[in-house]
Amino acid sequence: MEYIACIHSFAFAVQVCCAVYVLGKKPQSRINRSVFFVLVCFSIWNLQNMFIQSPRLPIEWARLIMNMGSIGWIGFYSFLIWNMLLYGGRKELLRKRMFYVVNFGVPCILVLFQFAGFGIKDYVKTAYGWSYIWPVSVWGYLYVGYCVAVLCFVLVSLVKMWRVKEKKRQQAQMRIFFIGGIIPVVLGSFTDIVVRSMGTKFAAIPALADVFVLTWTFSLVYCIVRYKSLSTHFTLVADDIIANLTDAMILLDKKGRIVEMNDPAENLTGFKTREVRGEEAGKLVSGKSFLKMGLDKEELIDVFKEASRQATPVEVTLMSKEGKALPILLSVNVIKGEEGESEGVVLFAKEIGERVNAERALAELNEQLQKNEKALMNILSDLKRSHEELEGSKDKLVQSEKLASLGSLVSDMAHEVNNPLMVISGRAQLALMDVGEDKELEENLKAIVDQCLRAKDIIQRLLSFSKPSRGELKKDDINTVVEFVVKLLEHQLSLSNINFVKKYGANLPLVEIDEKQVHEVFMNLIKNASEAIKEGGTITIKTEVEDGKVGIKISDTGEGISKENLKKIFDPFFTTKEEGTGLGLSVCYGIVQSHGGDMIYESTIGKGTTAKVWFPYSKE
């Protein structure tokens, strides 16, 4: 059964190599050193079993080798505790001297007792060499208790650190340690302690715990190879930072292969880290493009180098797991090693979509703001226009109300005055019937009658502007109506060097008017225009369709009317003439209004005046 010793020899060789590798990887790291010592203890343990489980070894040598070997299988626990505390960052405990006294003191005592013969001392020869009998003694119970306590502490620590989800790297390592460690704990305990305590008849089963701890050794080495370091203190800090990043972070090794991704990166890409770990970032992954840059590996590295040098983000398209093309901004940071060589690349990815969306939203907002501003300006402009129209309407309303109240007053006055006039006139007429030969008396009486009739005429005119009563309406061409009046006055005015310029619109719609009254209006307006021209000038008459009505404009080149007088121009009894009743334009205004039309005056001092009249179209 030499092969049992060979198994232990193989395990010894592996442990030694692993110990050297772990220490060589990072000799300054206390964690690596602690693991180194654990592996050295395992090596001593393997060395012990290499010789003990060899059939030709004398019993005395077996005892000696066992004692020597106890340094390994007792000592490794203290280094294991030390390792766990270093890994867990339990600085406060590690600073305490008492910890080291207890942690290394207890196994020292156990080893001393082993050397003193209070430990394993009974052996039985088997086909594969010496098999020890587990001592049922204080030392035996102490040792088992110590083992159980340490292993429980280690396993609980591993589980605790494994459950810290934010620290993914640590989580992954703990998972590996736990799986790697549970095998030797279970199987090793069984073969080395449980079987030994069941009596000599089970001694034929070799103790193989030292071989089983190879799984733990392999898990340690695997972690180093995968994560480059067992040291976690700094990486725990880095893990904290990475875990709290809001930007997506992707870690590539120096060959451009994906090492790690944080949660935002997983959310962005739709891939889990484990699905893409080890895959080249620039190439296809399972038929889907991960970082579709259209670049080969060399170009990719060049892009990374350039971006890193310029410290400016690169725009690339990232293809998510669902096949969605996501434009992203990639910030590239090269990780340099101790001697300045590139160790890897850290990529920070930000979805451009967010920025584009934000910029688009801002642009849309700006556009909307401009539209709103324009609309507001239009509203303001409309408001201003409406205000002006309102002011105009208000003026017209005031004018109309003024005329209406005056009209009512005139009507009442007319009726009151007519009776006394009737009496005066009637008495005079009665007196005329008996005047006889007195010519003077007759003339006086006739004068009284005449003046009463004159007064009656004035009153009738007053009444006609207050209540303009229309006569028969008929459809007329306004050009014909105007031309009739112009013909009446043309010759007379030409004697005063006043000429007419006629600009009659063609095909004007017919208007429904009392021709006689409208003649009176134009007569009045043209007379006023002629009186404003002092030493020759022009009266321009223009007819046209304007704002859905037939418009007539009578312009003169006279002296013009002041703004102050323009406001009162339609007021009854307002006149600037020495001999004027001031009723002419009031009557005209009343006539035009009674036809549903409108009338205004516009003037510039020194340039002339324009009277504008509008009549609505005939309804048919």
Next chain:
Amino acid sequence: MAKILVVDDEQGVRYVLDKFLTRNGFEVVLCEDGVEGIAEYDKNKDIELILLDHRMPNSDGEEVLKELKSRGNKIPVILLTGSIGKKTGQLEVDAMMTKPIDLQEICAKIKELLGE
């Protein structure tokens, strides 16, 4: 001698019309408002023409016309008014004359309506 009913609230107007019409051979009945006018109309069945003022207190010319219509009046009515407008134009009278009236003119109109 035709009898003419004169209804006018103005005493001066009544005097003038009374004197003039009497000198022209008419018999005149004078009333100073519409109420009195209707009362006289009802009392004097031989009235042949009415001279009616438009604006009077206590029942004006329009109300008198309504009363006359309700009585089935067939006697000619001449309305004496301050002005002839849309409103007066709609009244059912035989003639309208505006004050101050030419007395000769009114005499001619009366004779025309009486068929003289």
